[in-house]
Amino acid sequence: MKKKIPYIFIIPALSLITLTIITPLFLMIRISFLKPPKGTGFYIPNTFSFQNYLSIFDEYGTSILINTTFFALEVSFFSILFGFAFAIILRELSNFWRIVYFTCLLLPKFINPLIVIFGLQRMLGDHGIINESLITTHLINEPLDLIRNHLSALIGEIYLTIPFVTLFLYSQLNSIDKEIFNAATGLGASNYQVFRIITLPMCYPGIFIIWQLSIAWNLGSFLGPFFLGNPSNTTISCEIYHQAFEIGNWPLAATWSVLMAATIIAFILFPKLTISFMSKVNSK
Amino acid sequence: MINKIKIENLTYCYREKKAVDNISLSLHSGKFLTILGPSGCGKTTILKLIGGYLSPTNGSIFIDDIDITATDACSRKIGMVFQNYALFPHLSARKNIAFPLEIRHIPKNECIKKVDAIIELIGLSQKEIERIPSELSGGQQQRVALARALVFQPHLLLLDEPLANLDKILRTKLRNEIRRLQKEINITTIMVTHDHEEALSNSDLIGIMNQGKIIEINDPKIIYNNPNSVFVANFLGETNIIPANLFNKSISGMAHIRPEKIKIENYATECNWQKKGIINSISFIGADFIIDLITNEGVKFKILSRDPPLFPIGSTITMGIDLESVWLIPEKLEDL
Numbered sequence: 001m002k003k004k005i006p007y008i009f010i011i012p013a014l015s016l017i018t019l020t021i022i023t024p025l026f027l028m029i030r031i032s033f034l035k036p037p038k039g040t041g042f043y044i045p046n047t048f049s050f051q052n053y054l055s056i057f058d059e060y061g062t063s064i065l066i067n068t069t070f071f072a073l074e075v076s077f078f079s080i081l082f083g084f085a086f087a088i089i090l091r092e093l094s095n096f097w098r099i100v101y102f103t104c105l106l107l108p109k110f111i112n113p114l115i116v117i118f119g120l121q122r123m124l125g126d127h128g129i130i131n132e133s134l135i136t137t138h139l140i141n142e143p144l145d146l147i148r149n150h151l152s153a154l155i156g157e158i159y160l161t162i163p164f165v166t167l168f169l170y171s172q173l174n175s176i177d178k179e180i181f182n183a184a185t186g187l188g189a190s191n192y193q194v195f196r197i198i199t200l201p202m203c204y205p206g207i208f209i210i211w212q213l214s215i216a217w218n219l220g221s222f223l224g225p226f227f228l229g230n231p232s233n234t235t236i237s238c239e240i241y242h243q244a245f246e247i248g249n250w251p252l253a254a255t256w257s258v259l260m261a262a263t264i265i266a267f268i269l270f271p272k273l274t275i276s277f278m279s280k281v282n283s284k
Numbered sequence: 285m286i287n288k289i290k291i292e293n294l295t296y297c298y299r300e301k302k303a304v305d306n307i308s309l310s311l312h313s314g315k316f317l318t319i320l321g322p323s324g325c326g327k328t329t330i331l332k333l334i335g336g337y338l339s340p341t342n343g344s345i346f347i348d349d350i351d352i353t354a355t356d357a358c359s360r361k362i363g364m365v366f367q368n369y370a371l372f373p374h375l376s377a378r379k380n381i382a383f384p385l386e387i388r389h390i391p392k393n394e395c396i397k398k399v400d401a402i403i404e405l406i407g408l409s410q411k412e413i414e415r416i417p418s419e420l421s422g423g424q425q426q427r428v429a430l431a432r433a434l435v436f437q438p439h440l441l442l443l444d445e446p447l448a449n450l451d452k453i454l455r456t457k458l459r460n461e462i463r464r465l466q467k468e469i470n471i472t473t474i475m476v477t478h479d480h481e482e483a484l485s486n487s488d489l490i491g492i493m494n495q496g497k498i499i500e501i502n503d504p505k506i507i508y509n510n511p512n513s514v515f516v517a518n519f520l521g522e523t524n525i526i527p528a529n530l531f532n533k534s535i536s537g538m539a540h541i542r543p544e545k546i547k548i549e550n551y552a553t554e555c556n557w558q559k560k561g562i563i564n565s566i567s568f569i570g571a572d573f574i575i576d577l578i579t580n581e582g583v584k585f586k587i588l589s590r591d592p593p594l595f596p597i598g599s600t601i602t603m604g605i606d607l608e609s610v611w612l613i614p615e616k617l618e619d620l
Contacts, residue, residue, distance in 0.1 A: 180371075
C-alpha cells in the first residue's frame with residue numbers, strides 16, 4: 001500500500017504527457033505506415049505498407065540524412081568551440097560585467113527564435129548592415145552573398161545553440177575549485193599549460209555530454225536551414241515541413257518525424273547511459 | 285642552498301579593509317615558522333601573498349635578498365600545500381606529483397626517479413600513487429600534496445592549515461612527519477594554523493597574528509611562558525592572568541602563569557610562594573585534572589595537576605608557585 005501512494009501523485013502529469021505527447025507519437029507512427037495520397041487527401045486510410053520507410057533511403061532521402069547529420073555535427077562542434085571560449089571569459093569577468101554578459105547571452109533566448117532568425121536575415125542580407133558598411137567604405141563593389149547558403153544556415157543555428165552550451169560549460173568550469181588553478185600556477189605552470197593539463201581535461205565529461213545534447217538539438221534544426229539556408233542543405237525538419245504542408249504527403253512526413261524522434265531520443269538517452277556507465281567505472 | 289625569506293612592510297587591502305597590515309619578518313634558511321591566529325586574521329592571506337596568488341597593496345618580499353614581489357606565481361618556485369590539498373582530481377597521484385616536473389620538460393626517466401625518491405621520503409607506496417585522489421584517504425591525499433609541493437625542490441614551502449581536515453591521531457602523526465621531513469630536506473617553511481599544539485611542537489619560530497598584524501614573533505618556549513600580551517598568552521592554551529599585586533604589593537599590571545606551573549597540597553610546600561584557596565570545580569581530562577581555585581581575594585586560578593586533590597569541592601587547599609615562573613606581561617592595563 002505504502003508503495004502505491006507515490007504513483008497516485010504522478011497520475012496528473014502522466015495523463016497530461018500521454019494526452020499531449022505519447023498519443024500523437026503513436027498516431028504519427030500509425031500514419032507513417034499508411035500509403036501516400038493519390039490526387040486529393042493527405043493519405044489513403046486503412047492501408048499498410050513499408051513504402052515510406054524504403055523511400056527514406058533512396059538517393060534524395062539519403063542526401064537529406066547525410067546533410068542533417070553533418071549539419072548537426074558542424075553546429076555542435078562550433079557551438080562548443082565558441083561556447084567554451086565564452087564560458088572561460090565569463091569566469092574571468094567581474095560580477096558587474098558577468099551580469100551584462102549573461103544578459104547579452106540569454107536575451108536572444110527570451111525572444112522568439114523566429115525574430116532572432118529574421119534579425120540575422122536582415123543583418124546578413126544584400127542590404128544588411130555588413131554589406132552596406134563594406135560598400136560604403138568601398139572595400140567591395142557588389143554585395144557579398146552572405147545569405148541563403150550553408151554558412152548563414154550554420155550561423156543561425158549556432159547562434160541559437162550557443163547560449164545553452166555556454167551556460168552548461170560555465171557551470172562545469174565553475175564547479176572546479178579555484179584553488180586547483182592556483183595550485184597549478186604555483187607549481188610553475190603557464191596559463192597555457194594550466195589550460196591544457198588541468199582545465200580542458202577536467203571539462204571533458206561536460207564537453208562530451210553537451211556535445212551529445214547539442215547534436216540531439218540540431219538533428220531537428222529547422223529555423224536556420226529553412227530561413228537562412230538554401231534548398232541544397234535541406235534538413236529532415238525542412239523536409240517534414242515540405243512534405244506535410246506544401247505537398248500534403250502526411251505518411252512520408254510522419255515517417256521522417258518518427259525517424260527524427262527516434263534518433264533524438266536515442267541521443268538524449270545516450271549521455272544518461274554514458275554517465276551511469278562512467279559512474280559505475282569510477283566506483284570500481 | 286641558502287633560502288632565507290624576508291618580508292618588509294607587507295600590506296594587503298581587501299575592500300578597503302586591511303587583511304594584512306604592515307607586516308615585516310625575516311626567516312633564516314632551513315627554519316620553520318608557524319603563523320598562529322584566529323580565523324579571519326589574515327594568516328592565509330600572508331601565504332597567498334608570498335606564493336604570489338595575490339599581489340600586495342604595499343611592501344615587498346625577498347628570497348635570498350632578491351625582490352620577488354613583482355614575480356608571477358608560476359616563476360617563484362615556491363611549493364604550497366593548500367588547506368583542501370587542491371589535488372588535480374582527474375590525474376593519478378603519480379601524475380599529480382610529477383606535474384611540476386613535467387611542465388618543466390624534465391626527461392621522463394629522471395621524472396620517474398625524482399618521484400620515486402620523494403614518495404619514499406614521504407611514505408607513500410607504489411600502489412597508492414597509481415590511484416586518483418578521490419580513492420585515497422585524507423592522510424594519503426595530504427602526503428601526495430606535500431610530495432607535489434616538494435618534488436621540484438622549491439626555495440620555500442608554504443603549508444596552509446595542512447592538518448585541519450584530519451582526525452586527531454593522524455594529525456599528531458603527520459605533524460611529526462612534516463617536521464622530520466622539513467629537517468631532512470632542510471627547507472625553509474612557513475605554516476599557518478589555528479592549533480596552538482601544532483605550532484608549539486613543530487616550529488623554530490611562532491608568529492601570533494590578530495586582525496592583520498603580527499603581535500609577537502618568537503621562540504616557542506619564550507612565547508609560551510613569557511608572552512608579550514594577554515592575547516598571546518590566551519591564544520597558546522589555558523592560562524592564568526592574575527593581577528601582579530597579589531604576588532608583590534609594589535608591582536602593578538598583570539602577571540601570567542601557566543596552569544601546569546602551579547602546585548597543590550604536598551607539592552606546594554616546596555614552592556617559594558603559597559596561598560590558600562577554595563576548590564570551585566575539578567574536571568578530569570584524561571592524563572590530568574583541571575582544578576579551579578578561588579583565593580579569599582576572589583582571584584580565580586586554573587591549575588593543571590597530575591593527581592586529584594585529596595579533598596572534595598568546597599574545601600580549602602594550599603597552592604604553591606615558584607615566583608621565577610611568574611611572568612609579568614609588559615602591557616598597559618588599558619590594552620586589556
